[in-house]
Amino acid sequence: MSRPRPAWTPPDRDGVGASRVALAAGPWATLIDFLPQRLPALDAAGWLARIEAGDVLAADGRAVRADEPCGDHRVLWYWRALAEPEPVVPFEAELLHVDDHLVVADKPHFLPMTPKGRHLRETLLVRLKRQLGIATLAPMHRLDRETAGVVVFTVRPDERDVYQRLLRERAVEKVYEAIAPWRPDLALPRLHASRLAEREGDAFMQMHEVPGEPNAQTRIELAEVLGASGLARYRLFPLTGRKHQLRAQLSALGIPIVGDRIYPVLQAVEPTPDYRHPLQLLARELAFDDPLTGDHRRFVSRRRLAMADPRQVGHGVHAAVG
Structure with missing residues (x-):
């Protein structure tokens, strides 16, 4: 069930x-x-500066004061800020479709879906909101940053749950492609359930397979x-949508996806990603019957995994990115 929307939401900033x-x-x-106790990414001095700049708002949009009693408020609004400059991801998404209901993008490797942690x-x-001027955009589903x-x-917003219900009811067809080691002894095709x-x-x-x-x-x-x-x-045709499902299951089968820094061995986070070696996983197709228009929707990525071209394997070209 979707969370109730607040009566008022501040406008986006950039x-x-x-x-x-x-x-x-x-x-x-x-x-x-x-605030410094609940959101310790900023210390008391940092929060005081933001309050004095009018960047912390009450539920009705009024800028608050630092000395206001907590009991006077149920919620506060604020805009996230990063302690360090955010590295620019040097790849662009391509728009595949735009209408009054949906926006479909072809995401590059390395670009996060939504603001979280070190990414804002x-x-x-955020890029699509700035490009299209649609402040109400929200993801129907998610892909890993990689x-x-x-x-x-x-x-x-009032149509969001209608579309997300398709995922809950498994009414969305998804097709992925991956480059991974070849195991001639692995019987394929197969339905892998775990x-x-x-x-x-x-x-x-990491996710891992457990009994049950x-x-x-x-x-x-x-x-x-x-x-x-x-x-x-x-x-790959996922019938469910668990966290890291494709990456974890292929790793469990002894064919971890090329370029994976989480499976089978969790590697340290790189301050700056090595853009030459993206995860060789691509969300190729997504299709469903639109519950509002009745149209059959099918969207196909225009990207390709460079290692799918045998001429590029072993010649220093590890993947096409961007």
């Missing part, structure tokens, strides 16, 4: 939407006591063997 924080009971009396303006959502391909955004769960401890970013009722299903087909490279191109 494509960045305002964030909302709910005030909770705790050992704080005033807003300047609460260098995200697909994955390229087709992404659908809804335009109207139970995925997050690892504990330092490897929490399957919660992730993917149909895997061999598209072609890439010459003598020891690699192959696979077509």
Whole structure:
């Protein structure tokens, strides 16, 4: 079920939407006591500066004061700011479709979907808002930052749940492509069903297969063997949408996707990604029957995985990015 929309939302600033924080009971009396504790990315001095600049708003849009009692508020609005300059992602998304209901983009590798963590303006959502001037854009579904391909955004907030319901009801057909090691002993095509769960401890970013009722299903087909490279191109048809589903399941089968820095071994986060070696995973197609217009929608990425071209394997070209 979607979260109820607030009665008022501040306008975007340079494509960045305002964030909302709910005030909770705790050992704080005033807003300047609460904010650094609840949102410690900024210290008290940082929050005081933002409040004095009018960048923290009450639910009705009024700029607040630092000494206001927490009990006077249920929610506050603010705009995220990064402590360090944000690196520019040197690749652009391509628009595949725009109408009154949907915006469809062909996302490049390395570009995050939405603001999170160290990423704010260098995200697909913010870029599209600035390009199209549509402040109400919201993702119908998501792709990992490392994955390229087709992404659908809804335009109207009151239609968002109608489209997202298609995903919940498994009424969306998705086709992915991946480059991974070739295992001649692996019988394909196959429906791979397993139970995925997050690892504990330092490897929490990884999903892994555990005993129990399957919660992730993917149909895997061999598209072609890439010459003598020891690699192959696979077509993947996810029937469910678990976190890292394709990456974790292929790794569990002994064919981890080329360029994956999470599977099978979790590697350290790079301050600046190596753009020469993107994850060889592409969201190739997405199709569904539109619940509002009745049209059959089918969107196809125009990108390609360079390693799918056997002539480029072993010649220093690891992938086409951007």
